[in-house]
Amino acid sequence: MRERNIIIITILVFLAVFFMPVNAEWFEKSVFSGLALLHEYAKYHTLTCLLPALFIAGGITVFVNKEVILKYLGSQAKKYVSYSVASVSGILLAVCSCTILPLFAGIRRRGAGIGPATTFLFAGPAINIAAILLTFSVLGAEIGTARIIGAITISLLAGITMALIFREKAEQGNMIAEQQKAAEKKHYIAILFLALVGIIVLGDTGLSPSMKIVVIAALLLTILLLTVFAFKKETTKTWLGESWSFIKLILPALLIGVFIAGFAQPLLPESLIQGWVGDNTLTANLLATIFGALTYFSTLTEIPILQVLIDKGMHSGPALALLLAGPSVSLPNMLVIRNIIGTKKTITYISIVIIYSAIAGLIFGGIS
DSSP states (O other): OHHHHHHHHHHHHHHHHHHSOTTOHHHHHHHHHHHHHHHHHIIIIIIIIIHHHHHHHHHHHHHSOHHHHHHHHSTTSOHHHHHHHHHHTTTTOOOOTTTHHHHHHHHHHTTOOHHHHHHHHHHHHHSOHHHHHHHHHHHOHHHHHHHHHHHHHHHHHHHHHHHHHSOOOOOOOOOOOHHHHHHSOHHHHHHHHHHHHHHHHHTTSOOOHHHHHHHHHHHHHHHHHIIIIISOHHHHHHHHHHHHHHHHHHHHHHHHHHHHHHHHGGGSOHHHHHHHTSSOOHHHHHHHHHHHHHSOOOTTTHHHHHHHHHHTTOOHHHHHHHHHHHHHOOHHHHHHHHHHHOHHHHHHHHHHHHHHHHHHHHHHHHHO
């Protein structure tokens, strides 16, 4: 099925190139925009954010006992525990809507229910500490506070809604080397995860490039030493194999989606969009969320973009709606989520994010 889709997309692109006018400057501009965004993502996000997250996902599958996931995030866990943990667990990770995907896939594979997993999927990029602090600094305390409250509230409502619509039993997950997990020393596993998380966090810090290289090199050396000397050879092989399965599942669709998002950006009628979101109406808030959902925002970039739009007349209500939907949903994000949970659940999740974000923007715009 996936191979057929790739062939169809390739044929459509070829036909578009073949029949387009020779002087189609818009097409050339869009292609360069798509390649530029793809280059930016590969340069600034893939090595220090996405790849560590993929290896963390593989580590969750191999090293984390399934019962731990089921205890806190499973369908049978106490609701106040599972949703509370899911809504705040991503707060220390400076991840975007794409980097959160491997972690989402990992906890789903280990048995997390669709409700808590969806809450985690939305909340992770929406409330990371770097984005919250920058929002307060650039856009002000009022919209910064609204972002925190809105992100946590929508993440909980989105998860609960998904759980009510798609009632399911806890995922069984892959019973991979349960005996190996018990045999590995927990402090070595903790060091491995901390090193991988450290690489993700350092990728978006203000450290100088030379300092980043030194620290990341030290973390990579730590990971290498652990895989060679601390873990059994079979365990390391299983971990790498699981990580590779996530890479094959997520990376191709993600890169295609990033290019498509970049290709579409020059074609978006920016002036018209700004004119449509100048008032706090339901239509304006829905347009803001849809625009946010179809546009790729790398971590923290949504804030300066919003600053420009607000300066040009964008109302605070649609601004918050875009701020909530944009970082948590994107075109690349949609393509990958479909591979993980299927088309029906993906369409439902996207619709939930758009509707709840628009309502949150409408409420905030009415009281601000």
